[in-house]
Amino acid sequence: MARLAKVSKKTVSRVINQSPYVHDATRAVVDAVVARIGYVPSPQARGLAINxxxxxxxxxxxxxxxxxxxxxxxxxxxxxxxxxxxxxxxxxxxxxxxxxxxxxxxxxxxxxxxxxxxxxxxxxxxxxxxxxxxxxxxxxxxxxxxxxxxxxxxxDRTGAAEVGAHLAQLGHTRVALITGPQRYRSTHERREGFLGALAEHGVTVPDRWIVEGLYTFETGEKRGMELLSQADRPTAIFASNDEMAAGVYKAAYRLGISIPRDLTVVGFDDTPLASRMCPALSTVRLPxxxxxxxxxxxxxxxxxxxxxxxxxxxxxxxxxxxxxxxxxxx
The missing domain is CATH 3.40.50.2300 (Response regulator)
Structure with a gap:
């Protein structure tokens, strides 16, 4: 390529690596040669050269x-x-x-x-x-x-605190929480942020309404069924991610519970699933x-x-x- 473009090998290298230290006219000549012969740089060779x-x-x-x-x-x-x-x-x-x-x-x-x-x-x-x-x-x-x-x-603690304040402002006092796995620090951050915000509004969540999920749809449905089958079931559930919130939706459907008329559900993450559900899911947007x-x-x-x-x-x-x-x- 250097011979065809009538420049040095170093100049060709600079053009291929998009160095700014090349005149536009020279760059155009080298680019034309590259295009004519169909040269494609080898990332493996480049990697070997610079370790x-x-x-x-x-x-x-x-x-x-x-x-x-x-x-x-x-x-x-x-x-x-x-x-x-x-x-x-x-x-x-x-x-x-x-x-x-x-x-x-x-x-x-x-x-x-x-x-x-x-x-x-x-x-x-x-x-x-x-x-x-x-x-x-x-x-x-x-x-x-x-x-x-x-x-x-x-x-995460900040986002979960917004959920707690939101549910309290809607008038919910019978509130449940489906956490993530205990080995995740995010689980504890979301739990503490949520419960702390509720407490500031005078709402306490009983231990029996704090249940562990695995951030999966299946565990959301299972825990949702357990919570919603109780005689004094909660009127709002915060599921610690959208997958589990979707599972709660299915549990509510199976039990004939209407969202949001009979039950408020909030998730976490704001995955594409959240806006596609019916009704669309309130959730914490984590980019x-x-x-x-x-x-x-x-x-x-x-x-x-x-x-x-x-x-x-x-x-x-x-x-x-x-x-x-x-x-x-x-």
Whole structure:
């Protein structure tokens, strides 16, 4: 290409890598040669030359498929813009050999960095392993457990508090909560934010109306049936994610309970499912896609710049979106 364009190899390299230090006329000549011969740069060759793979990893153990799809979409947006690719690795945190499995995955793929989502992002041993093998990482977290440069922090407690205040303002005093798994810190953040806001409005949730789900549709339906089959059933249910809220909808349908006339239901996440349900679900909007993009942007920036300088913390604040599933208690 250098011979055909009558320039140096270094100039061709600069044009291919979109360096600004090339005259427009020279760039046009080189681009024409590239187009004529159909040259496509090899990322593998480029990676070998500079000891980089241009690969990020997404490591997760999360039962909520929609959450993973959304965060993956955000990561891919950043990767495509910056010339990186994404390798996805599902795993089981409680499985024997979990840490060894992750180490093998990272080293075999020669990853430049990884992104961790809950609950893996809360695993201190996993983070220690990544540090030990020199793999950069970003963590999506509901509580600050790391340096600001390594986290995207989402303040779930704030969003859940808005739900508590909303239900109290609607006049509900018989309120139930379906939490997520106890091993998730987000579960505790959402619970404390919700119950704290209700308490400020003089509403107390009895222990028998605080039940654990697994962030899945099936557990939402099961817990919904248990709560709504009681003689003095609650008039409002906060399900700690949209999948479980959808399960509550099914339980209410099976029992002949009308939403929102007889029951108010609120979810968390604001996945696409929420606005498509009938009636449309009130829920806390957590910008999961944006969180993935922000994490990947920060991680790629650290890879390219060698972790130079101090970066500002990335904090995402969820907010309640009120839709048709919210009804006043009369």
């Amino acid at each position: 980089r793979s241009f690969l990020l990893g997404l490591i997760y153990d999360n039962p909520n498929a929609q959450y993973i799809v959304n965060v993956q979409g955000g990561i891919l947006e950043a990767c495509h813009r910056e010339g990186f690719e994404l390798v996805v690795h599902p795993c089981r945190q409680v499985a024997p050999g979990f840490l060894a499995e992750v180490k093998t995955f990272v080293q075999r793929q020669n990853l430049d960095g990884v992104i961790l989502v809950p609950p893996l992002s809360e695993d201190a041993a996993l983070v220690a392993l990544l540090r030990a093998i020199g793999c950069r990482y970003m963590r999506l977290m509901s509580v600050p457990l790391d340096e600001p440069t390594s986290m995207v922090l989402h303040t 999961i896609h944006d969180m993935g993009r922000l994490a990947a942007d920060r991680l790629i920036g650290r890879i390219n710049d060698g972790d130079a300088g101090k970066a500002q913390p990335i904090t995402v604040t969820p907010h309640l979106v009120i839709r048709e599933s919210s009804g006043a208690f009369v």
